[in-house]
Amino acid sequence: MNIVVAPDSFKECLSSKKVAKAISKGILNVMPIAKIFEIPISDGGEGLLEAILPNAEGRLVSIEVLNPLSKPIKATYGILKDNKTAIIEMAKASGLELITEHEKNPLVTSTYGTGQLIKDALEKGCTTLIIGIGGSATNDGGVGLVKALGGKFLNANGIGINEGGGNLNQLSSIDISNLDKRITNCKILVACDVSNPLIGTDGASWVYGKQKGGSDSDLEFLDYNLKHYAAIIERDLGIDISKVPGSGAAGGTGAALLAFLKGDLVNGIELILDTIGMKEYIKKADLVFTGEGKIDEQTLNGKTIAGIAKMAKQYNVPVIVLTGKIGERIEGLYKVGVCAIYAIANQPMSLSNAIKNAPVLLQECTSNIMRTIQTFRIT
Template sequence: MKILLAPDSFKDCLSAAEVANYLAEGIKRVTPHITIRSIPLADGGEGFVETMLSVKEGTPISCRVTDPLGREIDARYGMVDNGQTAVIEMATASGIELLKPEDRNPLITSTRGTGQLMKDAMQRGCRKLIIGIGGSATNDGGTGMARALGYRYLNQHKQEIPEGGGYLGQLHHIDQSSVFPLLKQTEIVAACDVNSPLTGPRGASAVYGPQKGATPAMVSQLDQNLEHLAKIIQQDLQLTIAELPGGGAAGGLGAGLVAFAGATLRTGFSIISEQTGMEQAIQEADWVFTGEGRIDHQTKQGKTPWGVAQLARKHNKPCIGIAGLLGDRYHELYHEGFSSLFALPNGPLSLEESLAQAPGLIADTAEQVFRLITSYTSPNG
């Protein structure tokens, strides 16, 4: 029997590689010498650069940038393909984990640091950028990113508006006169972890604003401001981005990369899948295990476990999903390629206890699942 382990990270807890190791530990308690192949994954969020550097044998690059609140920090990206391609994880410069909970405010946070990483990579000779855009602290439609590349956002008095999603309602004109010249010479691919549009009830502000610190009143303001931004983009750049699938990723950075940088949006899973040979690995496996910290109905918007399950279904392979938490309407995923889904807690646990005990809980859950599998597949089962 061949087992494929293809998990994403458990956010704020374990990397994808660590999750795979603990899954393997549990399975080997049952069958010590079983054939296991591990392919840790990322869908554009945490771990995207690490995964790509591992697959492509690239070089990490450190760069001084500003965080979502404008404070200087050191961020990292990767160079692969002999320095021709940069792999960037926006969360390292503009991510929510860079801010304390009390500092999270999508009215003022900016993606400028992500643009600074892009500019540094282009100045080093990269002519292709692959940008993972999960895990943001921002809701500025990518305007901060574009400011770092020379765009200016002016009000009706031709003055620059402040950074952050809360000020986009003041936008009157987008000034393109000083855009970084290498931008037009560079292919840019944005790796999305969701397919949400820019605005509306499924958009950036409504779905993801609250976790970034937005109150209901702020969500309404931010959504209106992104809608206004889309109108100005259509007016000044002749581009329609309001309903673009994936445009709402990272607080509208998806739409901003398309509008301001000419990017192509793809699912992060499709990029990682190609680079790792995921489909071939699934074809060769008898059982597939995947997972991440939370699995719910939003998983099918392009998250890693959903992508794995889709390929498993394509090749008629059973797919097991393991999560720290099974959230709202997770049952819908049984129609999306998952054979079964399991949550880690084995009793009442606080969030802190769950995070601390995650390694053992992952191994224990994998063991329990695999004991059930072997009881029905062994000659005496």
Template sequence: MRVVVAPDSFKGSLSAAQVCAAVAEGVRRAAPGADVAAVPMADGGEGTLDCFLSARGGDAVEVAATDPVGRPVKARYALSGDGRSAVVELAAASGLPLVEDVPPDPMNAATTGTGELIADAVRRGARDVLVCIGGSASTDGGAGLLRALGVRFLDAAGVELPPGGAALARLASIDDSGVPAEVRATRFRVACDVTNPLVGPDGAAAVFGPQKGASSGQVAELDAALAVFADAVAARGGPRVHDLPGAGAAGGTCGGLVGLLGAEPSGGALLVAEAVGLPAALDGADLVVTGEGRVDGQSAGGKVVSAVAALARDRGVPCVALAGGVAGPLEELHALGLTAAFSLADGPRTLAELKAGAAPLLAAVAEQAVRLFRR
């Protein structure tokens, strides 16, 4: 029997790798000769680097970068063992927590540091870069990131604009002639789990700007500046990113990556699944076991459980989810390919008790679930 174990972490309790180990113990109790393939998963947020390194091998590379307000910061990204693939988390160098010690600067904060991480990965040979966005401190359309990769943003006099989203209001032209050939040859994918457009009442500035300290007046300025940015992207033959679903993610960084680097946006869990090799691991599987801290109706919206279930369904493989809590409605998850979901609770327990005993409880429930499918 071949069982693939592909869970998310149980936040506050177990990492995805620890969940895999506990489930594998239960699988082997039920089917001692089982071939168990552990593929720790994530949804493009916290834990993605570790999942990538666990599945692909390689190194967590630490480099000197620039934080959202221009200060030096040490940040890391993941580089695969063969050096051809990398995972970069925007929050590592451009995240809001990095600037909690200073007054908010929503007009001038930039994504420069994330671009510096990407540039380092490309210099080392990476030609497939997964950019996990979220938690951004800026609303600059990804201009800082792109500037670090060789793009120049110029005003009407041909002078390069300073960092930050507000400066984009003066944008007259975009010059990408300085982008290195190796950057142009790189495939960029963006893990994006929101559908907000770049501009407008549901756009990057309107929805996420206040979280970064922007006043109502600053939100209006930033929204107008991003519209100028989107117009400039379209004027040079790029796609229209004004109302592109997801373009507003991370202060418009997704829109900038799509518009100027041809990046491919998709749900985080599906991109992570591809990056860690889950589709190949599913070949010949008899059962897939996934899971996360809680499985409910929201799990169908791009969470790890839904992504794993869909991949299993496409291969005709039954898929079981294990979770600390299971609550309906689950019809959408079942339609996506989830065969069944089981809670770890073996009786009345508090959340603290479930977290403390998660590993043995996972092993016990996994054993019982596998007994239904063993051959």
């Protein structure tokens, strides 16, 4: 039996690689002769490097950048074998995984470190940038990123505003005269895992701000600030990015990459599946396992599971999903190719215990599924 194991990460719990290992162990416990293709996946968020580099020759580059709270850290990105294509994972420099729970604060967190990764790739001669913008800890509209590349965001006194989405209301003018000129010669593909606009009830702040540490009053303030930011961009650059699908990704970083770097927002999972040649693996498969930390109505909006299921459906390959939590309104996933969805917890337990035992829970749940499959194959 040929089985593709292609999960996304379980956010703030397990990387996609570790999830794939646990699922594979569960399969082999029951069916040791199964041929398994482990392909950790990312839809543009955490795990982008793990998803692409093992399946495309390249190297890792490590540099010092500023994390979301402007503290120095080491962050990595990839350069493919052509020495012209960089794979930049925003989460490595500006991600939630880099700060503790009590440090989360979208009013002050910044994307500056992601801009530093882009700048280093330009200095190394890269002319194609694939930038995954999921998993961020930020809501600054990508202002920090653009600052790192030479852009200036000034208050009424001509002084640069401070980092974070909480300071965008002070923005009076934008100066991009010193923006890195090498950007104009770059092809920039933005792997985006959501289709949310920049502002409004479906926008960056209201939908994702709470998971980044924002209170209800913070979210209202942040959305107001992004509206002001969008208005200044439209006035100074002549571009209205407020309602563009995907502009709200990564706390508005999608908007900045559109407006300032002229990037192309593309469906992250489709770009990555194409880059790694996933279609060839699925063509040969009898079964696909995938999964991520939580399944809900957002999973249909450009997420890993929907992308894999749609591809597998073309070849009549069944897809089984494993997850930590099943949310509401997931019925649409069955229409795009998912056959079954399993929550891995086998009894009531705290979140901390679920996170601690996630590898074992994944393995045991997979083994039980394989026993059921084996029973029907025998009979």
